[in-house]
Amino acid sequence: MSARFLTSWPCQDACGTVETDERVEGAPVYRCPGCDSSWIELNERTEPADADPKPAAD
Numbered sequence: 513m514s515a516r517f518l519t520s521w522p523c524q525d526a527c528g529t530v531e532t533d534e535r536v537e538g539a540p541v542y543r544c545p546g547c548d549s550s551w552i553e554l555n556e557r558t559e560p561a562d563a564d565p566k567p568a569a570d
Contacts, residue, residue: 514554523547537561 518536523546532550534541538558543550 515551516554518550518552520549520551521547523549 518541523544527547528545530543530545532541532543536552537560539552539554539556541550541552
């Protein structure tokens with residue numbers, strides 16, 4: 513299982529996992545209620561990752 517952390521904070525309480533209504537790349541965003549870290553599970557993505565933005569034309 514691989515995860516990409518969206519925000520990561522040191523846990524101040526017992527870690528837990530709460531699924532939020534937010535989606536990133538089609539995957540649900542999970543949050544730890546003890547420290548407010550948030551992440552997605554990479555194997556739950558249903559959309560491709562955003563490509564690097566193209567440079568602006570001069």
